[in-house]
Amino acid sequence: MATQGALRRIQLGNALSAFGSGFTVPFLFVYVTRVRDLSAGQAGLMFSVLAIAALCALPMVGPAIDRRGPRPVVAVGSVVAALGALTLGLARGELPVMVGAALLGAGVAAIQPALATMIVRCTTAPTRARAFALQFTFNNLGLGIGGLIGGLIVDPSRPASFTLLFAIETTMFLVLGAVCGTVRLPAVPAAPAGTVPGAGFRHLLRNRAMVRLCVVSAVIFFTCYGQFESGLAAFATEVSRISPSMLGVALAANTAVIVLGQLTVLRITQRRRRSTVIAATGLVWLLAWIVTAVSGLVHGDKVAAAVTIIITFALLGVGESLLAPTLGPMVADLAPAHLLGQYNAAQSLVKQLAMAAGPAFAGVMVGAGLYGPYLAALMACSLLITALALRMRHTLNPAQNGTIIAESTPHPTPQALTA
Numbered sequence: 229m230a231t232q233g234a235l236r237r238i239q240l241g242n243a244l245s246a247f248g249s250g251f252t253v254p255f256l257f258v259y260v261t262r263v264r265d266l267s268a269g270q271a272g273l274m275f276s277v278l279a280i281a282a283l284c285a286l287p288m289v290g291p292a293i294d295r296r297g298p299r300p301v302v303a304v305g306s307v308v309a310a311l312g313a314l315t316l317g318l319a320r321g322e323l324p325v326m327v328g329a330a331l332l333g334a335g336v337a338a339i340q341p342a343l344a345t346m347i348v349r350c351t352t353a354p355t356r357a358r359a360f361a362l363q364f365t366f367n368n369l370g371l372g373i374g375g376l377i378g379g380l381i382v383d384p385s386r387p388a389s390f391t392l393l394f395a396i397e398t399t400m401f402l403v404l405g406a407v408c409g410t411v412r413l414p415a416v417p418a419a420p421a422g423t424v425p426g427a428g429f430r431h432l433l434r435n436r437a438m439v440r441l442c443v444v445s446a447v448i449f450f451t452c453y454g455q456f457e458s459g460l461a462a463f464a465t466e467v468s469r470i471s472p473s474m475l476g477v478a479l480a481a482n483t484a485v486i487v488l489g490q491l492t493v494l495r496i497t498q499r500r501r502r503s504t505v506i507a508a509t510g511l512v513w514l515l516a517w518i519v520t521a522v523s524g525l526v527h528g529d530k531v532a533a534a535v536t537i538i539i540t541f542a543l544l545g546v547g548e549s550l551l552a553p554t555l556g557p558m559v560a561d562l563a564p565a566h567l568l569g570q571y572n573a574a575q576s577l578v579k580q581l582a583m584a585a586g587p588a589f590a591g592v593m594v595g596a597g598l599y600g601p602y603l604a605a606l607m608a609c610s611l612l613i614t615a616l617a618l619r620m621r622h623t624l625n626p627a628q629n630g631t632i633i634a635e636s637t638p639h640p641t642p643q644a645l646t647a
Contacts, residue, residue: 234411235350235359241407242343243366245306248400250374251393252313255382259316260325262384270322274329279584281333286577287429289338293569297416298342298349299409301569305342306405309335310398317394337580339404341572348560348568349413353627356560357553358494364552365490372483416565431567432574437623438562444506444616445555445575446582451513451609452544453579454586459602460520460540462594468523468533477534478541485545486552493549502630503621505554509547510613516543517606524599554630561628 252259260266260274293301312332319325343363351359383389432438456479464470464478497505516539523536555575563571593602626632 231350231414234413235347237407237411238343238346238350239359239362239366241404242363243370244400244407245339245404246367246370247374248313248370248397248403250371250376251378251381251396252316253371254375255378255390255393256316258382258384259390263387263390264319264321264325266322266325270325274325276584277326277329278333279580281330282337282580283577283584285334285337286341286573286580289341289576290570290573292338293342293345293573294567297413298345298569299411299413301338301342302346303405303409305335305338306401306409307335309339310401310405311335313394313397313401317391317398335401337576341569341576343408344556344559344572344575345569346408346411346413347556348572349416350411353557353561356557357498357630360556361490361494361549361553363556364548365487368483368486372480372487429570429574431564432571435562437620437628438559438571438574440616440620440623441555441558441562442574442578444613444620446578447609447613447616448506448509448551448555449579449582450586450589451606451613452547454583455590455606456544458587459590459594459606462590463520463524463599463602464537466594467527467599468520468537469527470523470530470534470537474534474537478538481538482541482545482548485542486549489546490549490552493546494553497550497553498630500630501621502554502558502628503617503624505550505630506617506620507614509550510610510615510617512543512547512550513613514607514610516540516547517603517610519543521603557630558628 256274257271260271261268266274289301289305308331312328312330312335315324315328315331317328319328344360347359347363348356378393381389381392461475464475465472470478500508519536520540523533523540526532526536559571559575560568589605590602593599593605621629
């Protein structure tokens with residue numbers, strides 16, 4: 229019962245943090261260019277600083293989680309992220325913007341694997357997929373609601389409206405730190421005798437199944453998440469010729485599919501091998517990119533073009549819903565208990581790298597007008613996801629592949645709860 233209460237607090241903190249981020253994420257580019265008078269190039273540099281700061285922080289985050297526990301890492305990460313959001317909201321010039329971006333990127337990078345580790349600690353194998361699915365749903369719901377309310381508040385002619393948005397985000401990060409940083413977590417089994425400190429990364433590289441999961445995860449994040457705000461948005465507006473407002477409708481459709489369909493998808497995935505679910509995601513996304521290509525062919529019909537782009541975003545949402553209850557529990561079952569933080573941080577590192585490479589690739593292809601080869605490459609990546617997932621199943625035991633439920637996390641007793 230105690231762990232159920234802890235899990236509810238973790239999910240609440242996660243949802244409130246996503247809600248706060250929703251106030252600023254959709255408007256960050258507009259803010260720095262139209263309110264703080266940075267150039268488009270400086271704005272691009274800011275996003276690069278966000279990603280680089282996260283990449284620099286993650287190699288230290290994993291060992292910190294395993295040595296100190298996820299609670300202090302969430303608390304520190306929340307404070308750092310809050311400082312970053314506050315700095316951005318008060319920035320006057322390029323240097324403060326870059327400092328705020330670096331703090332925000334590093335803080336969020338610490339929060340994500342620590343929260344994933346906390347969810348694993350508070351669940352057992354039979355309940356873990358549902359917990360990760362709910363986390364993903366609350367993230368999208370929070371971002372969507374926050375973005376909707378933020379859109380009603382924001383006004384480029386009133387800088388104070390943006391300052392208010394960043395103040396809300398700052399507050400929500402501090403709430404996350406307070407709510408999750410004081411959660412009572414089950415005790416962790418001690419590291420095996422003779423374990424060498426700092427050997428987690430070497431252990432991970434020797435784990436063939438985890439290495440293959442990282443490879444397929446890299447392709448997953450590159451193919452979908454790395455394209456939403458870059459290549460796909462450019463194709464929809466430049467080739468399919470839909471209006472920015474219809475692009476907003478398509479994004480809303482993506483969120484609606486995730487929020488409304490996640491629990492239904494969860495019931496389906498629980499009866500399937502995890503490798504099969506990942507393979508199915510590749511096929512769903514292949515269909516999404518084919519529909520995207522069709523939207524470019526029917527651009528003369530505004531209704532048809534808009535409908536096909538909305539379908540694309542909805543299909544991408546279906547794939548995301550398939551992965552939400554799959555990847556997190558898979559990492560948990562592949563990781564030794566004493567290295568869970570480093571395995572989660574490695575997964576986050578792969579995600580950051582892929583999501584930096586995705587927009588860079590899209591920028592090159594879109595900048596050169598190579599929309600056909602761009603879509604062909606994403607279709608090939610979707611097929612690669614399916615092929616890698618099917619090949620990966622041979623390195624997984626039944627518990628890791630989800631064909632049987634093994635109790636990978638011992639049931640805690642009240643005495644095992646730590647303050």
